[in-house]
Amino acid sequence: MQHISLLTTLYLLFFSIYHVMTGLVSIFFPDTALMIYRRIYGIHPIELKQLKLTFRPWGNLALTVGLIGFVSLQDMVLYKEIIIMFSVLLLIRIGYRTYFQKKLKALFKITYSQNICMIIIQLIGVALFTLFYITHI
Secondary structure (H helix, E strand, C coil), X not given: CHHHHHHHHHHHHHHHHHHHHHHHHHHHCXXXXXXXXXXXXXXXXXXXXXXXXXXXXXXXXXXXXXXXXHHHHHCCCCCHHHHHHHHHHHHHHHHHHHHCHHHHHHHHCCCHHHHXXXXXXXXXXXXXXXXHHHHCC
């Protein structure tokens, strides 16, 4: 079980860093955020003005998720209920990516392989966060 704890800690650390960094960039530098999301997710949206405006509240949410992740890292057993909620968040994202695959391709030009890659990364998080929670209840 030590391996699960270590892997969960590392995933949560990178999960938190990613969310804080992309949150801050989305809030303060939406043009840079678009460039980053193009590289990470392969998005090439048709409409940009509204999307960039949406980055700010989206960035606030991402920043908050990342900060909650950092707080959870201080004592993962104490905050295990928060960690399991990250599984819920990732499951919703997986559902979105699965259900809207065709629209993501049409509107954002996200390829099937790029989408599957992100789903796998998110599934790893779900598995780790869930296993950590189960082993600490």
